[in-house]
Amino acid sequence: MPGGPRSFGLKQSTEQRWFEGVTSPDDEQTRVRGRRYRSRKWRSARAPVRSRRLCVALLARREELSKQLAGELTEARAFACDVGDPASVERAFTAIREQLGAPQVVVYNAGSGVFGGFDKVTAKDFEDAWRVNTLGAFVVAKQVVPAMEQAGKGALIFIGATASRRGTARTVAFAPAKAAQRSFAEALARQYGPKGIHVALIVIDGVIDLERTRKMMPDKPDEFFVKPDDVAGTAAMLVAQPRSTWTFELEARPFGETW
Secondary structure, eight states: OOOSTTOOOEEETTEEEEEEEEEOSSHHHHHHHHHHHTSHHHHHHHOSSTTOEEEEEEEESOOHHHHHHHHHSTTEEEEEOOTTOHHHHHHHHHHHHHHTOSOSEEEEOOOOOOOBOTTTOOHHHHHHHHIIIIIHHHHHHHHHHHHHHHHTOEEEEEEEEGGGTOOOTTBTTTHHHHHHHHHHHHHHHHHHGGGTEEEEEEEEOSEEOOHHHHHHOTTSOGGGEEOHHHHHHHHHHHHHOOGGGOOSEEEEOOTTOOO
């Protein structure tokens, strides 16, 4: 196997298979980012060795669109997974290991929450945000880190938000979950970075360009939105980083965003 930070290969039988895991709270984000993870730019950032095969697992609560995407890609499969349910996560990753092998790169893109002031949100809203953003990150890491540690290499990329670093009046139920996710990722990076596992957080400071966000903000120009393809490209860059310059936290925002 080639050495260095790009060697996330897992040998199965007589061929090398490279595995990516993409988790997302909805099928739309899985679809748009999943395509990027199989794109030419992603492969060129990751694959100087021609013999490698890139396998992609697309995880979403609903499989309809993720199955459609998997059918459009080579070496891609869809798995149902509710990251807020540890039993669902265990079932999904057991199936992934049986069908594809142990993940060597995982992008944790699950994130959801209710926005509103303290007087508007409920304890259930608070707990639901924690389950998806924090508990889900923990149980997914439990499923993939041991094999990465044994291999001495791997990457785990978390997708954060502006709320990862600050709370506002309308993020009283969401920000605590994202902040906890960030702290968890940092703790993980400090423990496992010296063991060859690159743990990183991308803080998205902007509105993702999705069909539903366009409907919510029909008057906003194209440059207002964060392009999912570009977020995936940023993740690809982090995975390909040399070990001498690993990034833990990276902020990504449109050029015109106020901050």
